Amino acid sequence: MTTATLTLDHGLRKGRRGTLGPSVFAFVLWACLALICAFLFFLLAVIVQKGIARFDLDLVTNQPSKIRPETAGVASALYGTLWVSALTAFIALPLGIAAAVYLEEYAQQNHWWNRMIELNIQNLAAVPTVIYGILVLAFVVRAPLSIGAVVLAGGIALALLILPVVIITTREALRAVPEEIRSGSLALGATLWQTTWRQVLPAAVPGIATGSILALSRAIGEAAPLILVGATTFVTFNPDGVLSRYTTLPVQIFNLVPQDRQEFRDLAYAAILLLILVLLAMNALAIWLRNRYQRRW
């Protein structure tokens, strides 16, 4: 019996034309993963090694300084980043989620204009970020809106930037809600509005929250559009409102790196470390939200 099974097994394997293919494929996959991890690890190691010396309380409590590089900080940039990202969330999330709910729950897919909107949103997600900066510079910072190079302008630019991503991820989250939930709710006499608001949206919250936070994390790391809409280089005060001038961490890093004195470059590495920590904290929040509120059907 045993011999027979063995022969059969052997025969089956042979039938799949050799055993080398799968193991080579697995090895290639592992090699890719290892390469990515090695790069990431190398990058992090360099940043930590160069940045740790200046990664102290001064970094977050002191303002930028040209005169005392040893104790200069990036407080204005940190608060600027928090302000801009909060505003971005405030503008982009309601708009993006509402647009996604319309496209997913209300829009008739057989109308050509809805398909066109969809196509355009997907294209917008691939537009270079600096374009959004130019757009906001031309219409919001300058005439006709003329609000100037302030926090609000930065928030609007980043909100436009992440809007397509928020819409796409929210739609994915809504699509993951089983059709039976909708049918059941509608069958019990609930209106489309009641079904969407009380059943579909709550069930999709983890997906929406995860997608939104990841989109915001992307926005936080942006420098290019913000340089255009007024994130100025040397700012030594924290924003005190949406109409305050500001700077952000990526812009500050961008400006610290080419400075002539070594102290500023060390500070740049510490600021990079700070930015990474802010991003990690946001990603951790996304993971926690997803796990906390995830439900399975």
Place this chain on the structure above:
Amino acid sequence: MTIRQVKRAHVMTIVAAAALTLAACGGGQNNTAVQGSGEPLSGPVVLDGSSTVEPLSAAAAELFMGENSGVNVTVGTSGTGGGFKKFCAGETDISDASRAIKDEEKKLCTEKNINFTELQIANDALTVVVNKGNTWIDCLSVVQLKKIWEPDSTVTNWNQVDPSFPDVPLGLYGAGADSGTFDYFTGAINGKEGASRKDYNPTEDDNITVQGVAGAKGALGYFGFSYYEENAAKLKALKIDNGKGCVEPSVKGAQDGTYSPLARPLFIYPSDAALKKPQVERFVEFYLEKNDDIVKAARFVPLTEEQKTKAKDALTVLKAKAGK
């Protein structure tokens, strides 16, 4: 149902709390303590322009805000040309410049009814640097530099610059086309602003020039004097011969202009409209009065007594214009 609603409420609370926390941060950090005599100054002073001048203006801003904590001075780095574009659109109070304003930029300002004054606030000596291992030259003439940098230059080896130089490939590092440094260097060496060969490593980041030149035996680059002083251990600065013998880049040479033609003045351009605002007027005054401290803090080449007097005279005229 109930459980879900509770959970939903949780999420909303978290989101709201996060938003509020962010909004609460950052306010209240502006201490508006009153110092000195008279009315405490307040309001914004907006500077933009040359990245060469930025460290100087930022140092001035920092010292000024130390005395006038109600004033918010910001300094941007759009480049000399980019700075003038914003300045002439009325978006900034003062423009930083590492060269004098061009005629077409003047025209742009006049069209928008923006009048301004040119004030020199420091000196600079554009420094030509080579690798430490370069033993064959200490001095280059302007003619030789032009031969290297002119638009149609085909020089790719040191022995093409002068037959007595060894057979070492030439690597070139220079300023990017948006910078005043590029305009000034090309104007001084090639005779026309913006005229330069294109096949070099253009960068706004002088560290790249430092690393590039320090890393290759045949490399050559140029940047501001303060940058050279910071990196003097890694690089060798060349003397420049403009027909009157070799002159090394130095504070003195930059001040008296003997380091010709690469000694250059650095400017700020306050607009008349901005000078009507008391905080801008005080800032410009401070920039000139405390020029020595500011220049020292930012490690630039200071003004001479003569240049200071000239700037102060210009300021007196300005104050008269501003009605003080």
